[in-house]
Amino acid sequence: MQIPEVSSKVQNNIQLRFIDKPIEADATTDIIYMMCPMHLLIIDQKTKELKVGQILAVLTDYDGALEDIPAWCIKTGNEFLGVYEAEDHYKFYVRKLTEKSCIDKET
Amino acid sequence: MKEIYMDHVATNPLHPEVLEAMLPYFKEHFGNPLSLYEPGIKAREAIENARASTASLINAKANEIIFTSSGAESNNFALKGIAFANQNKGKHIIISKIEHHSILNSARFLEKSGFAVTYLPVDKYGVIDPAIVEKAITKETILISIIHASPEIGTIEPIAEIGKISRQKGIIFHTDAVASVGNIPVDIQPLNADLLSFAAHQFYGPKGAGALYLREGTRIVPLIYGGIQEGGRRAGTENVPAIVGMGKAAELAKRDLQERINHVKLLRDKLISNALKVERVYLTGHPEQRLPGHASFVVEYIEGEAMLLLLAGKGIYAASGSACSSKALKASPVLISIGTPAHLAQGSVVFTLSKGTTEEEIDYFNEVFPQIINQLRKISPFAKGWGDMEDKTCTPRK
Numbered sequence: 001m002q003i004p005e006v007s008s009k010v011q012n013n014i015q016l017r018f019i020d021k022p023i024e025a026d027a028t029t030d031i032i033y034m035m036c037p038m039h040l041l042i043i044d045q046k047t048k049e050l051k052v053g054q055i056l057a058v059l060t061d062y063d064g065a066l067e068d069i070p071a072w073c074i075k076t077g078n079e080f081l082g083v084y085e086a087e088d089h090y091k092f093y094v095r096k097l098t099e100k101s102c103i104d105k106e107t
Numbered sequence: 108m109k110e111i112y113m114d115h116v117a118t119n120p121l122h123p124e125v126l127e128a129m130l131p132y133f134k135e136h137f138g139n140p141l142s143l144y145e146p147g148i149k150a151r152e153a154i155e156n157a158r159a160s161t162a163s164l165i166n167a168k169a170n171e172i173i174f175t176s177s178g179a180e181s182n183n184f185a186l187k188g189i190a191f192a193n194q195n196k197g198k199h200i201i202i203s204k205i206e207h208h209s210i211l212n213s214a215r216f217l218e219k220s221g222f223a224v225t226y227l228p229v230d231k232y233g234v235i236d237p238a239i240v241e242k243a244i245t246k247e248t249i250l251i252s253i254i255h256a257s258p259e260i261g262t263i264e265p266i267a268e269i270g271k272i273s274r275q276k277g278i279i280f281h282t283d284a285v286a287s288v289g290n291i292p293v294d295i296q297p298l299n300a301d302l303l304s305f306a307a308h309q310f311y312g313p314k315g316a317g318a319l320y321l322r323e324g325t326r327i328v329p330l331i332y333g334g335i336q337e338g339g340r341r342a343g344t345e346n347v348p349a350i351v352g353m354g355k356a357a358e359l360a361k362r363d364l365q366e367r368i369n370h371v372k373l374l375r376d377k378l379i380s381n382a383l384k385v386e387r388v389y390l391t392g393h394p395e396q397r398l399p400g401h402a403s404f405v406v407e408y409i410e411g412e413a414m415l416l417l418l419a420g421k422g423i424y425a426a427s428g429s430a431c432s433s434k435a436l437k438a439s440p441v442l443i444s445i446g447t448p449a450h451l452a453q454g455s456v457v458f459t460l461s462k463g464t465t466e467e468e469i470d471y472f473n474e475v476f477p478q479i480i481n482q483l484r485k486i487s488p489f490a491k492g493w494g495d496m497e498d499k500t501c502t503p504r505k
Contacts, residue, residue, distance in 0.1 A: 035212035040437060061219070068437065 015070045019082035023093045025057035026050060032061050032089050039065045040072060043094065047078060050096045055081065058092040065092060076100065108422045111468045115400060116258045116286060116459040117426055121352070122311035128355040129313065132348040140345050141334065150347050157354025161318055164357040165303065166294040173319045173337045174350050178285035179209035181304030181319040184341070185281040186213040188327035189250045189302065190222055193279065197247035203227045203235050204444040206254050210283055223247070232393040233262035233445045237269050248278050255284035256291070259428055259441045259457065260392030261401030263287065270299025279325065285309060289360040290398055291368065301325050307349070312356030316349035367462045371400035374460050374469045378402050381473040385480055391442060391455070400460035405447055408490055409483040411455045417479045423472060428455045450493055
């Protein structure tokens with residue numbers, strides 16, 4: 001059987017990185033117990049409120065975020081700094097690199 | 108500009124007779140149904156009449172209907188209520204990959220609470236094979252929940268067969284029939300369902316009114332504790348006008364169902380056959396076994412959202428799929444599970460018709476839709492092909 005060719009863009013999406021200790025963030029958003037797609041909507045909204053260079057921490061227990069948040073960073077051009085696994089939730093760290101967000105459809 | 112509403116799976120306007128029936132319960136008959144004096148008795152009678160006609164729409168008994176606030180609440184109630192009521196018997200639940208988020212996210216919540224969930228695959232039309240359901244059953248299985256008809260791709264599932272398997276195995280069976288009740292005949296008896304969710308605004312009733320059918324003798328853990336409303340299974344003073352509206356809408360849906368189906372089916376077929384004439388437009392969902400007023404497509408090289416904006420500019424209102432795809436720009440899980448390549452899933456559009464849709468509207472749509480596709484393709488960066496954006500793990504289908 002032929003292995004399907006995976007494009008470079010798809011490969012780039014796989015960038016999950018665990019980190020050993022939490023990072024000091026400029027803003028934290030707690031969406032523990034919220035389900036899909038809240039993590040994608042909240043991260044978009046909260047990143048808009050930050051200045052370029054600032055770090056956002058997203059606290060969630062939603063497993064789908066492990067795939068979605070790094071992929072979101074690639075799509076929007078923000079930096080995924082890593083994910084810290086706390087006892088009952090994950091802490092995702094994202095550095096804002098750009099004012100642009102591909103989810104914003106209002107403009 | 109003429110406005111053409113083609114998003115009836117999102118919601119529907121109130122039927123004028125429904126509004127008429129509801130109004131007195133905002134005004135003179137404002138009593139609390141639990142009160143023992145006249146205004147309370149009036150409200151209670153109204154609720155019980157609504158319960159009877161709501162039950163009648165799905166051929167159930169009145170005491171098997173629990174009024175809720177929405178389809179989403181009914182789905183949450185069914186999944187969590189049955190899981191917690193039966194956790195001593197087992198902790199395994201079966202659902203499909205194309206469930207609504209109110210089922211999907213309730214299942215995820217139950218997984219976090221110690222239950223195991225199997226997510227069944229579907230075929231290229233979105234159909235769940237009853238044989239796969241049977242294979243997924245274990246000694247631990249306490250609940251099977253399968254959607255009756257998908258609001259996103261329109262496919263109607265073989266619920267009666269799945270229900271039969273569940274019944275034979277002694278497993279409780281729930282079906283989310285929000286997109287189907289009021290749009291196709293739904294009779295609870297041949298479906299073999301123990302629970303069934305539906306919502307009033309899908310058949311010209313008010314928003315904020317839903318119901319859960321719960322077969323007599325089935326135990327359920329309430330989501331909301333408090334008073335004795337709904338037989339102690341859902342506390343909180345009843346939304347009397349909304350319940351009355353649901354009852355009236357159910358009565359009208361039962362009376363006019365066949366007429367509504369005949370009307371939308373013709374128009375839908377006309378819409379589909381015309382849209383498929385455009386190059387690289389693919390129908391999603393089953394070509395025949397689908398909701399009568401439902402037409403869903405993926406259009407190659409352009410985004411669903413862009414089509415919606417231009418259509419809205421021409422007065423046509425439609426949808427592009429689930430919240431995941433439209434709000435969070437993530438490929439729709441339903442389209443991915445039927446094997447739509449990720450790059451194509453972005454071009455999803457859903458048109459849903461109703462008894463109010465006219466032939467002229469469809470003609471106008473058929474004229475405008477290909478124009479919009481051409482217009483967008485002219486400016487699409489992918490007009491000459493996808494380049495390395497193409498997801499080659501699946502192949503599109505005409």
